[in-house]
Amino acid sequence: xxxxxxxxxxxxxxxxxxxxxxxxxxxxxxxxxxxxxxxxxxxxxxxxxxxxxxxxxxxxxxxxxxxxxxxxxxxxxxxxxxxxxxxxxxxxxxxxxxxxxxxxxxxxxxxxxxxxxxxxxxxxxxxxxxxxxxxxxxxxxxxxxxxxxxxxxxxxxxxxxxxxxx
Numbered sequence: 001x002x003x004x005x006x007x008x009x010x011x012x013x014x015x016x017x018x019x020x021x022x023x024x025x026x027x028x029x030x031x032x033x034x035x036x037x038x039x040x041x042x043x044x045x046x047x048x049x050x051x052x053x054x055x056x057x058x059x060x061x062x063x064x065x066x067x068x069x070x071x072x073x074x075x076x077x078x079x080x081x082x083x084x085x086x087x088x089x090x091x092x093x094x095x096x097x098x099x100x101x102x103x104x105x106x107x108x109x110x111x112x113x114x115x116x117x118x119x120x121x122x123x124x125x126x127x128x129x130x131x132x133x134x135x136x137x138x139x140x141x142x143x144x145x146x147x148x149x150x151x152x153x154x155x156x157x158x159x160x161x162x163x164x165x166x
Contacts, residue, residue, distance in 0.1 A: 038069035
């Protein structure tokens with residue numbers, strides 16, 4: 001059995017129009033929401049054993065708040081270029097590639113819209129109009145091998161985001 005936590009980056013800043021999309025940092029709300037959502041995930045008694053992130057600054061910064069909350073060592077953090085503005089099918093490919101990390105049973109993926117919403121909807125477990133910033137969509141996968149993710153039976157665990165009352 002595996003668990004997957006699909007996490008959209010926290011709210012990013014648009015205050016510097018000269019910055020590329022890739023280099024946009026988190027804004028003040030994002031810097032508050034990311035550690036709060038990491039604490040909420042930890043409060044569910046969940047311990048991811050692998051964090052996989054887009055290299056874009058806003059996703060990577062969001063992931064770092066989670067890494068800090070879970071005291072993740074660097075060897076349990078992966079930067080995956082393909083997750084930057086990835087369409088839904090790239091998420092499947094990325095998860096399949098985790099077969100090299102089959103010892104990881106609980107993985108958090110950090111990425112961007114619109115692909116992250118499309119991916120969540122493609123799972124057929126729920127229908128989202130939009131994955132909110134710093135939202136977490138969690139599922140359980142009936143498999144021992146990440147390579148069989150796409151075909152494996154999946155069960156919805158929870159959906160949480162900063163503006164959801166807890």
